[in-house]
Amino acid sequence: AQTVTQSQPEMSVQEAETVTLSCTYDTSESDYYLFWYKQPPSRQMILVIRQEAYKQQNATENRFSVNFQKAAKSFSLKISDSQLGDAAMYFCAYLGEYGNKLVFGAGTILRVKS
Amino acid sequence: EPEVTQTPSHQVTQMGQEVILRCVPISNHLYFYWYRQILGQKVEFLVSFYNNEISEKSEIFDDQFSVERPDGSNFTLKIRSTKLEDSAMYFCASRKSRDTINYGYTFGSGTRLTVV
Numbered sequence: 001a002q003t004v005t006q007s008q009p010e011m012s013v014q015e016a017e018t019v020t021l022s023c024t025y026d027t028s029e030s031d032y033y034l035f036w037y038k039q040p041p042s043r044q045m046i047l048v049i050r051q052e053a054y055k056q057q058n059a060t061e062n063r064f065s066v067n068f069q070k071a072a073k074s075f076s077l078k079i080s081d082s083q084l085g086d087a088a089m090y091f092c093a094y095l096g097e098y099g100n101k102l103v104f105g106a107g108t109i110l111r112v113k114s
Numbered sequence: 115e116p117e118v119t120q121t122p123s124h125q126v127t128q129m130g131q132e133v134i135l136r137c138v139p140i141s142n143h144l145y146f147y148w149y150r151q152i153l154g155q156k157v158e159f160l161v162s163f164y165n166n167e168i169s170e171k172s173e174i175f176d177d178q179f180s181v182e183r184p185d186g187s188n189f190t191l192k193i194r195s196t197k198l199e200d201s202a203m204y205f206c207a208s209r210k211s212r213d214t215i216n217y218g219y220t221f222g223s224g225t226r227l228t229v230v
Binding site: 033042044045046047052091093095097098100101102104105106107 | 157
């Protein structure tokens with residue numbers, strides 16, 4: 001079974017600075033998808049960024065980018081120019097190529113200091 | 115942008131009571147899901163539903179749980195006899211297709227269930 005590990009329960013960053021959230025996963029599949037979801041205090045799950053495992057190029061979405069290391073099974077999220085609105089719980093999630101369910105990590109609480 | 119709507123946003127129920135959590139997925143979506151998040155813990159898959167039947171369920175989804183799509187628009191999760199440990203945030207999600215490249219999940223805002 002696939003597992004997703006987020007080893008940082010909590011992170012802090014100064015406004016306008018850059019922060020990196022870590023995620024590792026375990027799978028025997030060769031093709032799959034990885035996601036970062038943001039969960040603000042409202043508790044809604046918001047998709048931040050997605051990476052297809054067959055793509056070598058790291059995904060980027062504005063201030064959000066990932067460092068996808070397939071061999072190391074690592075999928076970190078970099079947030080540049082951090083804003084107060086980035087404060088939230090961030091979940092890393094895995095979906096197999098033919099999978100039906102998302103497998104989530106335990107989450108990382110990100111605090112942004114002004 | 116289309117949304118997945120969940121009602122109620124918060125429900126308090128007595129232990130042993132039945133509770134129904136309601137979701138209205140996006141209208142042209144075909145795959146429906148329930149996930150659960152116990153406070154401070156990870157989000158866990160409960161069940162997936164396609165073509166009017168359960169396509170996959172987790173160990174958590176025991177006989178106390180059931181899902182239904184009664185009228186072609188609503189998607190409900192029923193807990194027959196709630197326990198204290200059922201207290202959690204329940205998320206409904208839907209997607210149009212299992213073609214993940216083109217169609218991702220859309221999550222609802224969740225229903226916070228408190229069992230007292």
